[in-house]
Amino acid sequence: MTDTREPPTPPARRPLVLQLAALLYSRAVVLPLVTAAAVIAAWEAVVRIRHIPDVLLPAPSAVAMRLAETLPFLLQHAVPTTLETIAGFAISAVLGIGLAVLVSASRFAREALYPNIVFFQLIPKIALAPLFIVWLGIGSSSRVTFSVFISFFPVVVATLTGLVSVDRELLRLCRAVGAKGWKIYTQVRFPAAVPHIFSGLKIAITFAMIGVIVGEFITAQAGLGYMILFAASQAEMALIFASIVLLCVIGLALYALVVVAEAFALKRYGA
Amino acid sequence: MSRVIVEPELPFEPPANEFHAITARAVQKVYWTASGPVEAVAEANFEIDSGDFVAVLGPSGCGKSTLMLMVAGLEPTTSGVITLDGQPVTGPQTTAGMMFQDPTLLPWRSVLDNVLFPVSMCRPIMPDDRKRAEHLLHMVDLWQFRDKRPRELSGGMRQRVALARALINDPSILLMDEPFSALDAITRDEMGLALASIWDSTHKTAIFITHSIREAIFLSDRVLVMGRRPSTIIEDIRVPFPRPRKPSVEADPAFNELYLYLKASIVHKPVVQ
Ligand SMILES: Nc1ncnc2c1ncn2[C@@H]1O[C@H](COP(=O)(O)OP(=O)(O)O)[C@@H](O)[C@H]1O
Ligand SMILES: [Mg+2]
Numbered sequence: 156m157t158d159t160r161e162p163p164t165p166p167a168r169r170p171l172v173l174q175l176a177a178l179l180y181s182r183a184v185v186l187p188l189v190t191a192a193a194v195i196a197a198w199e200a201v202v203r204i205r206h207i208p209d210v211l212l213p214a215p216s217a218v219a220m221r222l223a224e225t226l227p228f229l230l231q232h233a234v235p236t237t238l239e240t241i242a243g244f245a246i247s248a249v250l251g252i253g254l255a256v257l258v259s260a261s262r263f264a265r266e267a268l269y270p271n272i273v274f275f276q277l278i279p280k281i282a283l284a285p286l287f288i289v290w291l292g293i294g295s296s297s298r299v300t301f302s303v304f305i306s307f308f309p310v311v312v313a314t315l316t317g318l319v320s321v322d323r324e325l326l327r328l329c330r331a332v333g334a335k336g337w338k339i340y341t342q343v344r345f346p347a348a349v350p351h352i353f354s355g356l357k358i359a360i361t362f363a364m365i366g367v368i369v370g371e372f373i374t375a376q377a378g379l380g381y382m383i384l385f386a387a388s389q390a391e392m393a394l395i396f397a398s399i400v401l402l403c404v405i406g407l408a409l410y411a412l413v414v415v416a417e418a419f420a421l422k423r424y425g426a
Numbered sequence: 427m428s429r430v431i432v433e434p435e436l437p438f439e440p441p442a443n444e445f446h447a448i449t450a451r452a453v454q455k456v457y458w459t460a461s462g463p464v465e466a467v468a469e470a471n472f473e474i475d476s477g478d479f480v481a482v483l484g485p486s487g488c489g490k491s492t493l494m495l496m497v498a499g500l501e502p503t504t505s506g507v508i509t510l511d512g513q514p515v516t517g518p519q520t521t522a523g524m525m526f527q528d529p530t531l532l533p534w535r536s537v538l539d540n541v542l543f544p545v546s547m548c549r550p551i552m553p554d555d556r557k558r559a560e561h562l563l564h565m566v567d568l569w570q571f572r573d574k575r576p577r578e579l580s581g582g583m584r585q586r587v588a589l590a591r592a593l594i595n596d597p598s599i600l601l602m603d604e605p606f607s608a609l610d611a612i613t614r615d616e617m618g619l620a621l622a623s624i625w626d627s628t629h630k631t632a633i634f635i636t637h638s639i640r641e642a643i644f645l646s647d648r649v650l651v652m653g654r655r656p657s658t659i660i661e662d663i664r665v666p667f668p669r670p671r672k673p674s675v676e677a678d679p680a681f682n683e684l685y686l687y688l689k690a691s692i693v694h695k696p697v698v699q
Contacts (some may be wrong), residue, residue, distance in 0.1 A: 217562070246664045308648055317565045322528070322530050324526045324528060325530045325532075327495075327500055327524075327526075328526075328530060329547060330500060331498055331499075331500060331518050331519070331520070331522065332518075332520060332544040332547050332548055332595070333518060333547075333548050334547035334548055335521045335547075335548070336552075338547050338548070339547075342532075342547060343532065346532070346534050376547060394524075394545065416602050424533070424535055425533065425534075426533045426577060
């Protein structure tokens with residue numbers, strides 16, 4: 156047998172467009188889309204075949220038409236919902252991370268605060284929503300506050316987990332070189348916690364939106380939550396679904412923003 | 427009238443010999459745990475001369491790591507005194523460079539910035555520090571990798587980064603706790619050779635904890651053996667081979683003799699209690 160040792164040609168990198176096309180046709184993308192399409196098609200078929208009235212369950216096509224008709228109007232209502240969600244989320248992030256740092260850094264703070272924070276979480280928080288309206292009125296501030304109230308806890312827990320996840324020997328090394336406590340936080344503990352913090356933030360962004368919608372249900376002034384209640388009172392089922400679709404899109408977009416930020420952070424701070 | 431001149435009486439504890447870089451006097455360590463006290467070190471006495479490379483052998487759990495942490499000032503002694511350069515150790519010693527079984531690098535820092543980590547934690551980095559870090563990276567043969575992240579390196583390379591980091595402050599002593607234990611046999615031998623050659627050019631006083639008797643003999647000027655708990659130092663042996671050491675030293679019959687002797691002293695010591 157002859158052994159002609161040719162150097163193996165390195166696999167040529169495919170152009171980006173082709174890579175994207177390959178991703179699009181890959182099972183991981185196609186399969187869930189096909190499943191979702193099948194469910195929607197079945198929904199449409201059932202509504203048409205059984206002649207289900209619109210006031211009970213509108214067909215997806217009817218929802219789509221209603222959404223197209225009312226989009227400018229719905230978008231107007233989407234603005235406060237979105238802004239309040241972002242505000243609630245941002246405050247939760249700062250408050251949650253700050254509390255976690257405080258609780259992990261000071262034994263006094265830990266013993267005084269942490270059991271109470273955990274206890275707070277056991278309260279069925281949605282039951283407290285009306286209280287926030289009583290205290291803070293029917294404006295944005297009550298909805299944002301309530302949104303913070305239900306979304307900051309995951310940030311605290313995730314950040315704490317991250318802050319204490321640092322390798323013992325690394326901390327030993329810090330002490331050995333005579334590092335100050337705050338330096339250890341900024342240079343070691345906090346960067347190490349970044350991946351954990353983002354897992355908390357991803358939960359917080361969805362909770363923040365839930366908080367705002369519950370607030371809108373109660374204060375009933377504006378926003379997509381309000382639209383849903385209003386449409387229900389008018390038996391406008393297609394409008395309810397149209398509002399929900401828009402909420403899903405906004406929720407997904409906000410979540411995606413956090414995921415993109417996470418991807419950047421992990422590139423820098425990930426293992 | 428002539429009087430006999432009486433020599434002044436020596437104080438009860440003689441001042442530490444300035445040639446001893448490290449001394450331990452009746453050092454005991456008890457950890458108080460939920461399940462009761464654990465005597466990690468019963469009594470340790472030794473002196474280590476400046477520039478000596480001392481290996482410490484002993485069964486798992488006999489208190490080797492604890493002893494090293496006490497020398498570094500990271501664990502207080504329960505009783506007894508440790509001195510570095512004649513000064514009693516009372517807190518963390520910034521004059522000690524340390525290495526552990528895991529490289530414990532910061533994944534978000536480049537190799538160069540990891541080497542500079544001890545400096546960056548307590549003062550601003552000066553151009554001189556950078557030069558020194560670059561010099562050390564040449565020494566551990568990682569110069570080309572200075573801008574890489576730890577995840578892009580092999581286990582042996584990461585441990586070499588940790589070695590460069592331990593040397594960044596030009597420490598007077600080097601404390602290493604099983605630094606090569608997590609590496610495969612071949613990489614481990616390479617690291618041993620690298621460490622030997624670095625030691626030949628720096629002559630740092632070093633304590634090197636290991637489970638490998640061959641590694642201990644190959645690297646050190648002296649081997650201490652700790653016994654099972656309650657642990658004391660049960661052997662203290664000079665290693666006679668000339669430096670710089672070459673791998674061929676393992677072929678020396680005296681090497682094997684020492685190996686067998688140490689092996690017997692670790693294995694056959696009666697387990698107390
Ligand atoms: N921080 C600690 N708290 C309680 N017990 C400890 C601690 N560190 C070590 N020990 C105990 O002390 C003994 C000696 O441990 P160590 O010094 O790590 O031994 P070695 O390094 O020789 O394996 C072991 O029994 C271990 O369980
Ligand atoms: Mg150990």
